[in-house]
Amino acid sequence: MTGPGRASEDAGPWTVLRLIRWTTGFFESRGVDTPRLDAEVLLADLLGLDRVRLYMNFDRPLNADELAAFRARVRRRAAREPVAYITGRKEFYSLTFRVGPEVLVPRPETELLVEETVRLARKRWPAGEPLRILDLGTGCGAVAAALASELDQARIFAIDISAPALALARLNAEALGLADRIRFFEGDLTSPLEGQGPGFHLAAANLPYVPRPALDDLAPEVRREPRLALDGGPEGLDLIRRAATRVRPLLEPRGALLLEIWPTHGPALTALGETLNYASVRLAKDLAARDRVAILDTAGNGD
């Protein structure tokens, strides 16, 4: 890699704009999907600016230390490390989460899981009524924290099998001021809660659902995320089937399980809901009109 950090008498100093242009071309040559955006995010984060302020500082030259630090970031991104692992943070549902290689980076499409859960909660349990919500496979705690921030009366029970993920999730809940309403448990699906106390009104789960044969076709960035967060077994349905089975007896009347799914799994989820005695199954689509969230409901459609 030549470029930033190298002497550049002919072209003048490395300004913000010049760096963005050079880095965009370099990322393009390395097959990065969103080269300009990534160059801007990495540089803005390094300089402690948001992207609007970065644009207002196009002519600002970088000093030698800044150039060296940026060069290191560019190398990591060119090696297809996710941007969020480099900056150490990711926005989800307008909240900022610390992330690292121990967790999946929260995805925009998972906001649909939060939106559907919040909608059902508000429709069925008005503010002030007790509301207990499970978050299975909490990762960095994104879904748990988003639900707690939207639903003041909610108590969230967040579970993950990964101790390092839970450590990060706890830090995030504390940093967001939501730790008093989220309890974290380490274990397999609902096992840490079995035999404990009352039932749950809702359960939200973004569990691993990538069919194993598709794992090798994922983008290089995604393959750097924990396999434990992605691998859903031969068809992608192992964790989802077990979760739907175990959650059913834990749900209160009119309770529901909301699952983020692989887009071709809609019909399998409909069949699973019937087998497990859920009263109805609804599929919610993402912005690309793909089935993305399955709502396995103990109440019939329209309730």
Ligand SMILES: C[S@@+](CC[C@H](N)C(=O)[O-])C[C@H]1O[C@@H](n2cnc3c(N)ncnc32)[C@H](O)[C@@H]1O
């Ligand atoms: C797709 S990630 C989702 C993380 C986070 N909820 C999000 O949406 O960004 C799936 C998470 O499920 C966890 N997981 C995998 N197997 C599990 C199991 N048997 N029981 C509980 N959690 C599990 C992984 O460690 C990972 O954090």
